[in-house]
Amino acid sequence: xxxxxxxxxxxxxxxxxxxxxxxxxxxxxxxxxxxxxxxxxxxxxxxxxxxxxxxxxxxxxxxxxxxxxxxxxxxxxxxxxxxxxxxxxxxxxxxxxxxxxxxxxxxxxxxxxxx
Amino acid sequence: xxxxxxxxxxxxxxxxxxxxxxxxxxxxxxxxxxxxxxxxxxxxxxxxxxxxxxxxxxxxxxxxxxxxxxxxxxxxxxxxxxxxxxxxxxxxxxxxxxxxxxxxxxxxxxxxx
Numbered sequence: 001x002x003x004x005x006x007x008x009x010x011x012x013x014x015x016x017x018x019x020x021x022x023x024x025x026x027x028x029x030x031x032x033x034x035x036x037x038x039x040x041x042x043x044x045x046x047x048x049x050x051x052x053x054x055x056x057x058x059x060x061x062x063x064x065x066x067x068x069x070x071x072x073x074x075x076x077x078x079x080x081x082x083x084x085x086x087x088x089x090x091x092x093x094x095x096x097x098x099x100x101x102x103x104x105x106x107x108x109x110x111x112x113x114x115x
Numbered sequence: 116x117x118x119x120x121x122x123x124x125x126x127x128x129x130x131x132x133x134x135x136x137x138x139x140x141x142x143x144x145x146x147x148x149x150x151x152x153x154x155x156x157x158x159x160x161x162x163x164x165x166x167x168x169x170x171x172x173x174x175x176x177x178x179x180x181x182x183x184x185x186x187x188x189x190x191x192x193x194x195x196x197x198x199x200x201x202x203x204x205x206x207x208x209x210x211x212x213x214x215x216x217x218x219x220x221x222x223x224x225x226x227x228x
Contacts, residue, residue, distance in 0.1 A: 004157075033214045043203065045158070045219035052214075091157050100170040101148035101212045105157030 003027075004094050006106035013082050013113055021077040021109045023092030029053075031097035034068065034075045039108070040088040051075065082113045117142070119220035121206050127226045128196050136191040136223045138206030146170075146212025147189040149181055150205040152222070158205055164189055165212040193225075201227045 003026040013019050025034065036048040049059065051068050059066045063080045079086050089110050093103040120139045128134050140147050146165040150158035163171035164183035183189045187208075193200055203224050207217035 035216065037219075042221070044221045045205065045207075047216045047218060050214075050216050093157075095214045097214065099214070100165065101146055101163030101207065101209065101217060102160045102171045102173065103148075103150075103158070103217065104160070105150075107155075107157050 004092050004104050004106035006092055006109050008109045009107075010110040010112065013111070015083060015113055015115050016081050019079050019082050019086075019111060019113075021079075021090050021092075021111070023075045023077065023106060025073050025075065025092070025094045027094060027096055029096045033095045033097075035093040035095070035103065036066070036075075036077050037091045037093065037105075038088045039091060045091070048077075079111070082111075084113050084115055087111060087113045119206055119208050119218055121204075121220040121223050123223060124221070125224045125226075127228060129228050130196055130198060132196050133192065133194045134196060134225060136193075136204050136206075136225070138189045138191070138208075138220060140187050140189070140206075140208030141218055144208035144210055144218070145187055146209045146215075147183055147187065148207045148209075148212070148217060149189070149191045150207065151175075152203040152205055154202070161191070163212060170212060196227050198227050201225060 005024045032053045037045045067076045089108045092106045148163040149161040152158040160173040162181040167183045178194045203222045205222045207219045209215040
């Protein structure tokens with residue numbers, strides 16, 4: 001069975017600090033996909049990134065970066081120089097090959113950025 | 116292009132009633148998935164439809180059902196509502212549903228009294 005664990009319930013930082021969100025997953029499949037989504041207070045889930053299990057290269061997009069390590073089954077997300085607009089709940093999700101639209105989401109991490 | 120649209124935005128029902136939630140996917144997207152998000156938790160997968168066929172079903176009772184129409188829009192039906200069905204119901208669409216990024220609507224907030 002697949003499982004996604006986001007151990008951090010809430011992280012509070014002051015603007016311009018860096019924040020790292022942890023995501024640990026479990027799956028028996030060799031082919032799988034990992035995602036990060038942002039859910040601002042308005043409620044809609046915003047897609048941030050997709051990574052497949054064969055691509056372990058780290059990725060950077062602006063102030064966002066992702067560290068994928070298969071050896072530890074982790075897919076961590078770092079926001080550099082945080083801003084108030086980054087305040088949201090962030091979800092990590094896992095999808096196995098052939099599972100179609102069945103995403104297994106973690107419980108989410110609430111990020112609070114104060115000025 | 117318009118994003119995923121869901122209706123209604125909010126809904127209040129009483130125990131035992133039934134409800135129908137609607138979703139229109141992004142133009143060109145043929146896959147629609149439904150998720151239930153209880154306050155403080157991550158979304159839980161309910162159904163996925165692709166080309167009007169059910170492709171996946173989560174661990175939800177038979178009171179939950181769904182369908183997809185020829186124009187790829189979808190309905191989620193819940194019968195015999197329970198207090199525990201109170202949640203945000205999210206619809207997501209993707210081009211072919213096979214591990215592609217899903218794009219979510221704003222959701223329908225369902226409250227059961």
